[in-house]
Amino acid sequence: MSGDVAITLRNVVKRYGDHEVLRGIDLDVRHGEVTCLIGPSGSGKSTLLRCVAFLEEHDAGIIRIGGAPLGFDERPDGSRIRLPITEIARVRRNIGMVFQQFNLWPHMTALGNVAEGLRQVLRLHKREAHDRAMAHLTRVGLAERASYYPSQLSGGQQQRVAIARALAMDPKIMLFDEPTSSLDPELTGEVLNVMRDLAAEGMTMLVVTHEIGFAAHVAQHVVFLDQAQIALEGRASDVFRKPWHPRMAQFLETYLDRGASVLLGN
Amino acid sequence: MMDLDALSDAFPEILDGLWLTIFMWLAGSALAPLLGLAVALARRFGPAWVDRPLWAIVEVIRGTPFLVQMFLLYYGGPFIGLDLEPTTAGLLGLTIYGAAYFSEILRGGLIAVPKGHVEAALCVGLNRMQIIRRILLPEMTLLVLPASVNMFIVLLKETAVLSIVTVPELTMAVTGFGSANFAFTQAALVLALCYWSLTELSGLVGRALERRLDRFRIA
Numbered sequence: 001m002s003g004d005v006a007i008t009l010r011n012v013v014k015r016y017g018d019h020e021v022l023r024g025i026d027l028d029v030r031h032g033e034v035t036c037l038i039g040p041s042g043s044g045k046s047t048l049l050r051c052v053a054f055l056e057e058h059d060a061g062i063i064r065i066g067g068a069p070l071g072f073d074e075r076p077d078g079s080r081i082r083l084p085i086t087e088i089a090r091v092r093r094n095i096g097m098v099f100q101q102f103n104l105w106p107h108m109t110a111l112g113n114v115a116e117g118l119r120q121v122l123r124l125h126k127r128e129a130h131d132r133a134m135a136h137l138t139r140v141g142l143a144e145r146a147s148y149y150p151s152q153l154s155g156g157q158q159q160r161v162a163i164a165r166a167l168a169m170d171p172k173i174m175l176f177d178e179p180t181s182s183l184d185p186e187l188t189g190e191v192l193n194v195m196r197d198l199a200a201e202g203m204t205m206l207v208v209t210h211e212i213g214f215a216a217h218v219a220q221h222v223v224f225l226d227q228a229q230i231a232l233e234g235r236a237s238d239v240f241r242k243p244w245h246p247r248m249a250q251f252l253e254t255y256l257d258r259g260a261s262v263l264l265g266n
Numbered sequence: 267m268m269d270l271d272a273l274s275d276a277f278p279e280i281l282d283g284l285w286l287t288i289f290m291w292l293a294g295s296a297l298a299p300l301l302g303l304a305v306a307l308a309r310r311f312g313p314a315w316v317d318r319p320l321w322a323i324v325e326v327i328r329g330t331p332f333l334v335q336m337f338l339l340y341y342g343g344p345f346i347g348l349d350l351e352p353t354t355a356g357l358l359g360l361t362i363y364g365a366a367y368f369s370e371i372l373r374g375g376l377i378a379v380p381k382g383h384v385e386a387a388l389c390v391g392l393n394r395m396q397i398i399r400r401i402l403l404p405e406m407t408l409l410v411l412p413a414s415v416n417m418f419i420v421l422l423k424e425t426a427v428l429s430i431v432t433v434p435e436l437t438m439a440v441t442g443f444g445s446a447n448f449a450f451t452q453a454a455l456v457l458a459l460c461y462w463s464l465t466e467l468s469g470l471v472g473r474a475l476e477r478r479l480d481r482f483r484i485a
Binding site: 012029053054055089092093095096097099101103105106107120121149151152162165166169 | 313380382383385386388389390391392393396399401404405408481482
C-alpha cells in the first residue's frame with residue numbers, strides 16, 4: 001500500500017503566531033492520481049500545498065515525499081530534527097511547482113526560463129538543455145514563442161511556460177497552486193487542457209483549485225478543506241454527487257449559482 | 267568680458283581638469299555600486315552582527331556633507347596613518363560616499379524582487395548562490411536603474427567638492443582661472459554649463475538603457 005503513495009502527511013500543523021492555519025492534516029496522495037484540494041478562501045489549502053513544496057515550514061507532524069521525510073524528521077523518541085539543506089533540496093527535486101502568479105523570471109525568454117534548471121541544476125550542456133527545453137515548450141504548445149520574454153506573453157501562455165519549466169526537471173509529482181485564478185476566463189481553458197493532458201499521461205498531481213469542473217472531471221481524489229482541517233475527502237464522484245457535509249454543500253452552492261450544476265451533472 | 271588671451275593660456279589646464287572630472291566620475295561610478303552591492307548583500311544575506319555596524323556607517327555617511335567627509339579623509343587621514351594623494355583620497359571618498367547611497371538603493375532593489383520568483387527558483391532546484399547570481403541580481407538591476415542614473419548624476423556634481431582637497435579637476439581649474447582674471451561669474455557659468463551637459467548626457471544614456479530593458483519588465 002505505501003508503495004503507491006507519493007505524498008504522505010501525518011498530523012501536519014502550521015501556525016502563524018497564535019493562528020492555526022493547518023490543524024493536524026492527514027493526507028495520502030497516490031501515485032498516478034490527480035488530487036484536488038478545494039475549499040473556501042482561508043481554509044488553508046494553499047498553505048498545505050506550500051508546505052508540501054517546503055516553501056512554508058510545518059510546525060509539527062511529518063510530510064513524506066516518496067517515503068523520504070521533507071524538511072523535518074522524527075527521532076524514535078518523538079523529538080523533531082531539521083534536515084540539512086542539501087537533503088531538503090534532494091527531496092524537493094521530486095516535485096515541480098506551478099504558482100498562481102506564474103513567477104516566470106522576467107529577464108529570461110520562455111526558453112531561458114525552461115532551460116535554467118537544466119543548465120544550472122542538472123548541468124546540461126547548452127545544446128542539450130536547449131533541445132530539452134524546446135521539447136517541453138512544444139509539449140505545452142509554445143515552441144514558436146520560445147524567444148519571447150514573459151512580458152510579451154499572455155497570462156495563459158506564461159502559465160504554460162511555467163508548467164514546462166517545472167516539467168523540464170522531470171518531477172515525479174506536480175503541485176499546482178490555483179494555476180488559473182489570475183487568468184481571464186477565456187485563458188483558463190488552455191492551461192486546464194495542458195493539465196488534463198498531463199493527468200492523462202499519468203502524472204501525479206496535487207492541485208489547489210477553484211475550478212470545480214476540473215476537479216469533478218479530472219481528479220480521482222477530492223479533498224475539501226474547511227477551517228484548517230480536512231472536512232471531507234473521497235472519490236470525486238462521491239464528493240460532488242453527494243455533498244452531505246453541510247459546509248461542502250454551502251461551498252458548492254456558490255458554484256451551482258454560477259452555472260456549475262451543468263458541469264457536475266446534478 | 268573675459269580676456270581671450272588669458273582664456274587660451276588657461277585652456278589646456280581647464281581641459282585637463284575636465285578630463286580628470288570625467289575620470290573621477292566614471293571611476294567613482296564604477297566603484298561605488300560595487301562597494302554598495304557588497305554592503306547590500308552582506309546586510310541582506312549576512313549574519314545579524316554584520317548588519318548593525320554597516321547600517322551605522324551608512325547612516326553616518328548619508329547624514330553628513332560630502333565636503334566634511336573629504337576634509338576629514340584628506341586632512342584628518344594622516345593622523346591615523348592614512349596619508350593619501352589628493353586624487354587617491356578624492357576617488358576613495360567619492361567611492362565610499364556613493365557606496366553608502368548605492369547600498370540602500372540596491373538593498374531596496376533586492377527586497378523588491380517578487381518573493382515568488384525566488385520560490386520558483388527554489389522549486390526548480392537552484393541553490394542560494396545561483397538564486398542570487400541568476401535571479402536576484404539581474405532583476406534587481408532592472409528595478410534600480412532609474413534610481414542609479416540619479417545617483418550617477420549626484421556623483422558627477424559631487425566631484426566639484428574635490429577641489430577643496432586640491433584635486434585639479436574642472437571646478438578647481440575653472441575657478442582658478444576665474445579668480446586670476448577677476449571673472450568669477452563667467453567662470454561659474456562655464457562650470458554650470460559643463461556639468462549640466464555631462465548630466466544631460468548621462469540622463470540620455472540612462473533613458474536609452476531603460477527603453478532597451480523595457481521588455482524584461484514584469485507584465
